[in-house]
Amino acid sequence: MRTGAAAGHTGYFHEAIRYDSDEHLLAVVVPFLLGGVDAGEPTMVAFGERNAGLVRAALPAGCPVEFLTGGEVYARPAGAIRAYRQLLAGHVAAGAGQIRIVGELPAEALGATWDWWARYESAINHAYDEFPLWSMCAYDERTTPVAVLADVDRTHPRTARPHGRHEPNPQYTEPELFLLENRPLVADPIQQGPPVVDLAGPTSAEAREAVRAAELDAARREDLALAVSEIVTNAGMHGRPPVRMRVWAGPGRAVVTVTDGGPGPAYPYAGLLPAAGDASAGFGLWIAHQTCSHVSLHRSPEGFTVRLVQREP
Template sequence: MRTGAAAGHEGYFHEAVYYSSDEELLAVLVPFLVGGCAAGEPTLALGGRNADLVRSALPARVPVDFLAGGAVYARPSGAIRSYRRLLADHVAAGAHQIRIVGELPPTAFGTTWDWWSRYESAINHAYDDFPLWSMCAYDRRTTPPEKLLEVARTHPRTAHPDGSHPLSTAYTDPVSYLSESRPGSADPVQAMPPAVVLAAPGPAAARAAVCAAATGVVTPDDLDDLLVAVSEVITNAMVHGRDPVEMRLWTGTDRVVVTVRDGGAGPKDPFAGLLPATDRATGGRGLWIVHQSCNHVTTELSPDGFALRLTAGNPD
């Protein structure tokens, strides 16, 4: 049986918490967490920059489970995979509602914001088969205003200190939101001539070129992951895209950037890359592997075709 503001709700109850002070944040989160524990529900909070603040404000012996937030929020597709496994385990153990407080790390508001905003939208679908009530905290003092506008579009509700939970008038359905073209800002290394340009490469030729150019620039693990991602993207472009197919590669002091462009319209599934392939009847396994393998992935649809940009190493 669902409790609190989520009583009677089916599926995912997803809220944003906007705060401008510690007191404002605690006024929302403490009753939420205490209420979950009092109801005997699995009640979790991600360990992040506010973990100690929240922990110290909770009454004694309130069994909130604090998780390691950094590991969860390494990459959006990995976060979805981890959360779905966690939620499934709690439901299998008999949970009728699960409460979670989350907060993206500060790095999410930099170069990689585009895929974290897509994550916040996609989870409205990805978690909707679980009895989850979650609150995502956003600090007005440090989150840029234009990003707060995107938060309002990706969270159906807002939790206020007065106990109200109004609907967000800006909320956009995930299919519509994820279908919008939102290419990330160009990486500064792309202002230089590319180190590699390949026309119509096969996967083997693409991997060889990446290996030759990227060895020693990024860690061996990041290089191995990039080789997998490039192979998948080239294969997708050959099978599902249209000619011409072109790969370009740039190197920086701490990263490698690869773009693959073809003349097609890109994937039809707006969730491609973010959700595990086993969850999507339409496939998309290749793009999901790519999102698991790279430190940042952006997409761009233009009159010239569809492009993916892959970053290995430090995306910031």
């Protein structure tokens, strides 16, 4: 049975918290968590160390709220979706009528890699909609860039506020529209110099070989080789010629772009969710999202570009 503001709702009840003080954050989060505990619902926090400490201190001693390791949960968008779907399915199988989670992205997600986290925030409106989930995503207005906050309003149907207020966001955009928009492509510093590899019409074997000289540890280098092979294969099978691959490399970092002359995948969730039975939905993109440090998708009059970034911590 659904409780609280989500009573009577079917599927995912997705809210943002835009807070401007610690007191503001706690005024929303603590009643949300205590309401879940009182209702006997699985109730979880996926915050970084600082905000998790604030919440722990504000909850009654012994309060059975589970604290997840937010940094591990939010390593990559596609991985977060996979992990949360497994977690939610387990609670539903155990009989949960509603699940409550409050979380926050790590600070680094709000910078140069925000494009794929914006896609994540939009895509989960669909990816979690089969579960009785009520979640809140916290964003600190004192430190979050204005452009990111604008995307927060567009990817969350509602905003949770103190005193039990839950307001619809007029700017909310359905994921089938939002995910096919061009996200701003932030130039990677390593791309200021010329590429070390520039291939026209590469085969998957040539693509793998081109990145094996990257100055990365063996595991990340092989993950990048797998991702590049998949993206080049996708470009040849589902894109349009010409296909061009370029590589920039430096100590502990490599950037690869693969461009073809086509419009890119029509499947909005490409990279974040595999589409069963539809090869054109980009299973290769999904693999790249599991193995790379950052993946950007960009459409232009010249065609469709996938940029893969692989870096060591």
